[in-house]
Every structure is written in C-alpha cells, then in structure tokens.
Amino acid sequence: MKKIGLIGGISWVSTSDYYTLINKEINEKLGGLNFSECLIYSFNYADIKKNNDANDWDSTFKMLFKGCEFLKAGGAEAIVLCANTMHLIADKLEKAIELPVIHIAVETALEIRKKNLKKIGLLGTKFTMELDFFKDKLAEKGIEAIIPVSEEDKDFIHYTIFEELGRGIVTEETKSRYLQIANELIKSGAEGIILGCTEIPLVIKPEDLAVPIFDTTLIHAKAAVNFQLS
Structure with missing residues (x-):
C-alpha cells in the first residue's frame, strides 16, 4: 500500500470526513483489519482564512508547502488537499514538492x-x-x-x-x-x-x-x- 499525506484543518470537519471515508474504502476493498496508511498535517483554519481573505495566496502557499515537506519527510508518496479552495495552488504545489497532488x-x-x-x-x-x-x-x-x-x-x-x-x-x-x-x-x-x-x-x-x-x-x-x- 502506498502512503498518502493529507493536508487538513481546512476545515477540521472535512478532514475528519476524509479520514473516515478513506479508511472505510480501504477496508471495503481489502477487508480484515486493513486500513489506510496515511499522515495528516492539520492547520489552524483561522491562519489560512486570514491569508485568503487578504488575497495573500503566497502566504497560504508557503504554509501548505511547509506542511507538504513534513508529509514527504514522513514517507508520503502523494498529497491530498482536504479542501476544494486550496486547489487554487495545487498545480504550483505539485511542482514545488515534486510529489503527485491528487486534484479534486x-x-x-x-x-x-x-x-x-x-x-x-x-x-x-x-x-x-x-x-x-x-x-x-x-x-x-x-x-x-x-x-x-x-x-x-x-x-x-x-x-x-x-x-x-x-x-x-x-x-x-x-x-x-x-x-x-x-x-x-x-x-x-x-x-x-x-x-x-x-x-x-x-x-x-x-x-x-x-x-x-x-x-x-x-x-x-x-x-x-x-x-x-x-
């Protein structure tokens, strides 16, 4: 099984849904006690929203890139951004981190x-x-x-x-x-x-x-x- 990295906290509510859905789907496909091998880097949503409201996507990019670096260092082979809006910078992030970003x-x-x-x-x-x-x-x-x-x-x-x-x-x-x-x-x-x-x-x-x-x-x-x- 390949390891994935989730960028969460954007918001925690949807991140919880992602974690649940991914694990249930893995278990449905593999059965037994098989679940997802994954890492989660969760942000303080208030920091993200402050940047976005100011149209400061560069700061948001730097934050997400830092999170992706932690996930990559932990062995993640692909990145999942647990929010639609964050895909505004998905292509740029994929190029910078040199890992696949699964695009929503x-x-x-x-x-x-x-x-x-x-x-x-x-x-x-x-x-x-x-x-x-x-x-x-x-x-x-x-x-x-x-x-x-x-x-x-x-x-x-x-x-x-x-x-x-x-x-x-x-x-x-x-x-x-x-x-x-x-x-x-x-x-x-x-x-x-x-x-x-x-x-x-x-x-x-x-x-x-x-x-x-x-x-x-x-x-x-x-x-x-x-x-x-x-």
Whole structure:
C-alpha cells in the first residue's frame, strides 16, 4: 500500500470526513483489519482564512508547502488537499514538492464525464465559484460550469461555509436555502450539481435534488484510495 499525506484543518470537519471515508474504502476493498496508511498535517483554519481573505495566496502557499515537506519527510508518496479552495495552488504545489497532488477538480470532471453531462452547477466558496482553477479543469473535459447569478446567494454560501458548516453547525434554514440555490441552477440548465466545498455534503444529500450530485469529498477520497492501492 502506498502512503498518502493529507493536508487538513481546512476545515477540521472535512478532514475528519476524509479520514473516515478513506479508511472505510480501504477496508471495503481489502477487508480484515486493513486500513489506510496515511499522515495528516492539520492547520489552524483561522491562519489560512486570514491569508485568503487578504488575497495573500503566497502566504497560504508557503504554509501548505511547509506542511507538504513534513508529509514527504514522513514517507508520503502523494498529497491530498482536504479542501476544494486550496486547489487554487495545487498545480504550483505539485511542482514545488515534486510529489503527485491528487486534484479534486480533475477527479470530479472524470466522474461527471462518466455520466455524459455537459453542463453542471458549481457550489463552493466564492474563490471556487468565481476563480477559474476549478472551472478550467472541467472545461478541459468539455464540461461547462455555471454558478449562482445572485451576489447575495454567493455571499450566503461563502459565509455559511466558514461560519456554520466549517464549524460543524447545520441548520434546516441553511439547508433549505442551499437547495433553493441548487434548484435555480437546475432551472438554468444544470444537469448535475457539484458540491464544490468539502462541507456542503452536510446540507445537500443525493435524495434532495432531481439531478445527480457530485460530492467532491467522496470523489477525492476514493481517488486517494485508488492511488494507495495502485
């Protein structure tokens, strides 16, 4: 089994989900007492958010690179960034650390292609929705991504990811608003919805929508397992 390194704490909630999903998937495939051989470097989320809010991605890159160095020194053969937004610097990080960084958007695009979908709704932080790093990976596979039009909706998603879901807080009011936003994207032609933040699966479940959902946390975790067992 290959050893992987998880960059976590962005947030701890999704990092816990990654650890659980990866270990369950390894055990389902290998049985017995087999579980994932992995390392976790977990950040103080407040430090990451402060940099990102200031658009200081260089400082965030330096922090993540330091974490990757620890993981590489511990024997990690690939890096898993346990957050969608952090993939803004994934390609740069992969080149600098000289290890594969299993890219969440690339793996999601491959899953969407399996269903032959061409137009997809993307929900996530404002960074993920508005910047090109995620959408470009989809476009390379012939997939058009659409995002909420309303600034109010985008602000709501961004705020609740950090102030509610990232703290493990889930309310019916927030769930209802997320479903309303997702259904607006479906009305605009989305053939599926990407849960493009690792906390959004807390409020949107497969049975909640009339189109397929793409849980990036689950997709990414399975890709990590495939790497470990390759």
